[in-house]
Amino acid sequence: MASLTIRNLQKRYEEVEVMRDINLDIADGEFVVFVGPSGCGKSTLLRMIAGLEDISAGELRIGDQRMNEVPASKRGIAMVFQSYALYPHMTLYDNMAFGLKLAGKSKAEIDAAVMRAAKILHIDHLLDRKPKQLSGGQRQRVAIGRAITREPHVFLFDEPLSNLDAALRVKMRLEFAKLHDDLKTTMIYVTHDQVEAMTLADKIVVLSAGRIEQVGSPHTLYHHPANRFVAGFIGSPKMNFLAGTVQGFDGDFVQVQLDNGGIQSVAVERGALKAGERVTLGIRPEHLHVVHGSQIIPATVTAQESLGDHAYVYADCPAAPDGLILRVPEEEQYRPGTALQLGADPQRCHLFDASGQALARVKVLQAA
Amino acid sequence: MTTANMRQIGVGILGWGVALVMFLPILIIGVTAFKTEQDAYALSLIFTPTLDSFREVFERSHYSTFVYNSMAVSIISTLLSLVIAVPAAYSMAFFPNRKTQKLLLWMLSTKMMPAVGVLIPIYLLAKNTGLLDSVPGLIIVYTLMNLPIAVWMAFTYFNEVPKEILEAARIDGANAWQEIWHLLLPTTLPGLSSTALLLIILSWNEAFWSLNLSSVNAAPLTVFIASYSNPEGLFWAKLSAASFLAVAPIMAVGWVAQKQLVRGMTFGAVK
Numbered sequence: 234m235a236s237l238t239i240r241n242l243q244k245r246y247e248e249v250e251v252m253r254d255i256n257l258d259i260a261d262g263e264f265v266v267f268v269g270p271s272g273c274g275k276s277t278l279l280r281m282i283a284g285l286e287d288i289s290a291g292e293l294r295i296g297d298q299r300m301n302e303v304p305a306s307k308r309g310i311a312m313v314f315q316s317y318a319l320y321p322h323m324t325l326y327d328n329m330a331f332g333l334k335l336a337g338k339s340k341a342e343i344d345a346a347v348m349r350a351a352k353i354l355h356i357d358h359l360l361d362r363k364p365k366q367l368s369g370g371q372r373q374r375v376a377i378g379r380a381i382t383r384e385p386h387v388f389l390f391d392e393p394l395s396n397l398d399a400a401l402r403v404k405m406r407l408e409f410a411k412l413h414d415d416l417k418t419t420m421i422y423v424t425h426d427q428v429e430a431m432t433l434a435d436k437i438v439v440l441s442a443g444r445i446e447q448v449g450s451p452h453t454l455y456h457h458p459a460n461r462f463v464a465g466f467i468g469s470p471k472m473n474f475l476a477g478t479v480q481g482f483d484g485d486f487v488q489v490q491l492d493n494g495g496i497q498s499v500a501v502e503r504g505a506l507k508a509g510e511r512v513t514l515g516i517r518p519e520h521l522h523v524v525h526g527s528q529i530i531p532a533t534v535t536a537q538e539s540l541g542d543h544a545y546v547y548a549d550c551p552a553a554p555d556g557l558i559l560r561v562p563e564e565e566q567y568r569p570g571t572a573l574q575l576g577a578d579p580q581r582c583h584l585f586d587a588s589g590q591a592l593a594r595v596k597v598l599q600a601a
Numbered sequence: 602m603t604t605a606n607m608r609q610i611g612v613g614i615l616g617w618g619v620a621l622v623m624f625l626p627i628l629i630i631g632v633t634a635f636k637t638e639q640d641a642y643a644l645s646l647i648f649t650p651t652l653d654s655f656r657e658v659f660e661r662s663h664y665s666t667f668v669y670n671s672m673a674v675s676i677i678s679t680l681l682s683l684v685i686a687v688p689a690a691y692s693m694a695f696f697p698n699r700k701t702q703k704l705l706l707w708m709l710s711t712k713m714m715p716a717v718g719v720l721i722p723i724y725l726l727a728k729n730t731g732l733l734d735s736v737p738g739l740i741i742v743y744t745l746m747n748l749p750i751a752v753w754m755a756f757t758y759f760n761e762v763p764k765e766i767l768e769a770a771r772i773d774g775a776n777a778w779q780e781i782w783h784l785l786l787p788t789t790l791p792g793l794s795s796t797a798l799l800l801i802i803l804s805w806n807e808a809f810w811s812l813n814l815s816s817v818n819a820a821p822l823t824v825f826i827a828s829y830s831n832p833e834g835l836f837w838a839k840l841s842a843a844s845f846l847a848v849a850p851i852m853a854v855g856w857v858a859q860k861q862l863v864r865g866m867t868f869g870a871v872k
Contacts, residue, residue: 285768306774318765322787331783332773383773 235296235309235386235419236261237282242291244277244443252277252443255291259421259436264413267423268430269440269466275423276391278440282421283312283389295387306332311380312389315396317372319364319379325351326360329379350381353415370401377412390422394429402429409433427467431455439463461589464515470545472583473521473559475514475530475552479506485595486579489514493551495530498579501592515583518545521559524576532557534571539563548573627848633841641837654842662825664846671821671847673736674811675804678743679797682751685744687793690755691781695767705756708749716746716809727814736819739811743804750803751796758792759785798858805851822847 242255252274259265267275280286282293284305293300300308320328326347333343351357354374364372373393380388390409394402410433413420424430430437431451439446439454439462446466447459458464464472475497480490486498489512497514506512532548535556546567548557559575567573584592633641635650658664693701723742724733732738766788767780775783786793808823815824826847829840 283772285771305768305772310772312769312772314765314769316763316765318763318769320766320770320784331770331775335774335779379769379773 237387237419237421238292238294239282240292240294242278242281242293243289244274244281244286245289250443252281255445257438257445257448259419262417262419264420264422264433264435265438266430266434266436267421267438267440268425268427269446271425272442273440274443275425275438275440279312279389279391279421279423282308282387283310284308285312309386310389311383311385311387312391313373313376313380313393315392317364317376317396319372319375321364324361324363325356325367325375325378328364328375329382332379332383346382346384347378350378353381353412354378369397370405373397373405381416386419388416388418388420390420392423392425394424395426406432427469431467437467439466441466457591457594458515458583459591461513461515461585461591464583464585464591468517470518470558472515472517473553473557474555475516475550475557476554477512477514477552479508479510479512481508487512487584487592489584491530491552493531495550495552495575497530497576497582499582499584500579500595501582501584502595504592506586506592511587513585513589515585516577516581518558519560520577520581521557521575522577523559523561523565523573525574526576529574529576530557532573532575534567534569534573536569537567546573548575550575627852630841630844630848633837634845636838636841638836638838641841654838655846658829658839658842658846662828664825667820667822667825667847668850670736670739670815670819671805671823671850674739674743674819674821675801678740678747678804679800681740681744682747682800683755683793683797686748686751686755687781687786688777689752690759691777691785693752693756694759694762695764705753709753712749720813723810724813734815734818734820739815739819739821742810742814743807746807746810747800747803751800754796754799755789755793758789758796761792762788794858798855802851802855 237257237259239255239257242252243250244252255278267278269275277286281288282295284300284303288301295308295310320331323331329347329350330343333346338346347360348357351360354377356371356374356378359367359371359375364375367375373396376393393409394405397405406429409422413433422429422433434451436448437451437454438448441462447454447463449457454463454467458467461474465474475491475495477489477491477495477497480488480496482488482503483498485500487501487503487506489497489499491497491514497516499514530550530552532550532553534546534548536547538545538547542563544561544563544565546559546561548559550557557575561567580595583594586592629644632646634654635652636648637651637653640648693705727733727738727742730738732741762785766784770780770784805821806823808827811819811821811823812827815821826840826843829836829843
């Protein structure tokens with residue numbers, strides 16, 4: 234087991250800089266998830282940790298050893314690839330034993346390690362089969378088994394569930410959580426699926442355009458996003474954003490005048506914020522409600538989607554270029570064209586300054 | 602009879618027709634080889650078969666020496682080509698840089714140049730290094746001649762292998778040679794064997810360099826055939842018998858391996 238430290242890491246392809254200023258500390262035994270949109274560099278970062286990509290600048294340490302120049306096989310890591318990358322001409326046993334054979338382990342040692350991994354993953358009855366005779370889920374298990382036999386200090390998973398169907402994905406997700414509980418090894422997991430990130434991670438690293446946007450627990454990222462990108466990326470359906478101007482301050486509250494005339498109070502620390510400054514108001518769909526009163530956001534219903542136990546109402550609002558989404562109880566029905574008056578608890582609202590940075594929330598109501 | 606049936610029969614007849622036209626020269630050689638010199642000038646299929654031409658051919662020359670030279674030259678040059686081409690294609694397929702595509706095209710372009718253009722320099726090089734009319738000399742020339750094809754084909758097959766498989770092996774502790782030996786060769790074996798087969802056939806049939814660079818000691822079967830065409834006139838029956846003996850081994854190999862050859866040619870195209 235080992236901790237992992239990344240300092241000022243940089244990745245360049247010739248003159249093009251694709252990753253910069255990556256600083257990250259991963260504690261021993263932690264389950265860390267790298268999440269971000271396609272092309273954000275999450276897989277590149279994982280591959281740099283694995284030793285499959287060169288590190289252009291900065292330092293990577295696993296435990297207390299500098300790893301920049303250490304070859305992949307000597308870093309004490311094991312990796313599970315998105316495509317599984319099983320050796321197609323070898324049996325499952327040989328797939329899992331390959332690394333140990335290369336390391337010159339004795340037959341008895343190899344046998345014990347393979348059987349142990351196969352038992353953990355319930356594939357011990359398939360060991361003489363070839364990969365093409367297996368289902369997607371079974372192949373995934375073999376890929377994990379191959380990683381386990383290496384007894385690594387750090388497991389690296391590169392979008393391991395993205396080739397599986399939805400039902401199997403949920404099942405395997407739970408198995409990953411159990412695997413981490415059983416092995417208690419440091420795990421780094423790359424995904425673009427925020428549900429996987431939220432459910433599995435001790436710590437989530439949100440990346441965008443080759444930079445780390447925020448590092449924190451799923452709870453922190455959801456309730457205290459550091460900027461508009463993280464606020465919009467974490468949570469489904471995504472957070473509503475409304476453009477407006479600071480109208481004034483009232484005790485702990487910042488009064489925001491929205492571009493369509495609506496007004497909303499937000500419980501954030503005012504910091505350097507001044508009246509008249511442009512801001513973006515953020516409200517999650519589950520915190521936006523139909524209200525009656527003086528502080529309201531006017532909107533017009535465009536559609537309603539029912540999901541059984543609750544429904545999402547889509548509404549147009551001139552202050553929200555992407556439209557608004559609010560979560561309502563199943564029994565509430567809104568016809569397209571209905572005019573709505575919306576509002577949210579000030580303590581559940583988020584506020585972002587003109588550069589997109591979040592203002593610290595004063596007192597946070599966490600329960601939905 | 603339906604139109605579909607008619608079309609099928611039409612395609613069948615066309616296919617057989619084309620095959621027959623292509624096979625005709627070999628058929629004529631095969632038939633003429635069993636004729637007497639007098640009968641050989643007639644295209645008739647009615648004649649008394651005789652082995653006289655074969656007997657004369659065996660009496661006049663050491664067939665086995667030519668076969669030995671052909672085998673040595675084509676097999677060793679093929680192995681050498683592959684030994685050089687596999688690592689080259691490995692680096693081009695898995696560690697490409699901006700120049701890789703250009704390099705591949707350049708290698709192939711050397712095959713487009715007429716060989717006679719470099720005959721004099723190569724002849725002089727062979728002469729000055731003492732490799733003229735020697736098996737090693739021919740092996741070197743054939744290896745160089747076939748290398749672009751070998752690299753190109755191996756590159757194509759390696760490109761079909763997912764990069765992650767080799768990366769997984771690298772993490773498992775494999776070095777470049779172990780990646781090639783344990784993963785790349787077994788997974789691309791059908792492709793590489795068809796490459797080898799093609800190289801053997803090309804070397805076996807090569808006539809330009811063998812006629813120009815060998816005469817007695819290193820002469821392969823192509824020279825053996827040519828020796829039956831001389832200024833005093835053509836002896837069709839003997840020439841046919843010699844040609845028959847020259848192409849028979851490689852045809853037998855091709856016949857046995859045709860399934861493998863077809864599989865290799867379509868490897869990766871059909872999943």
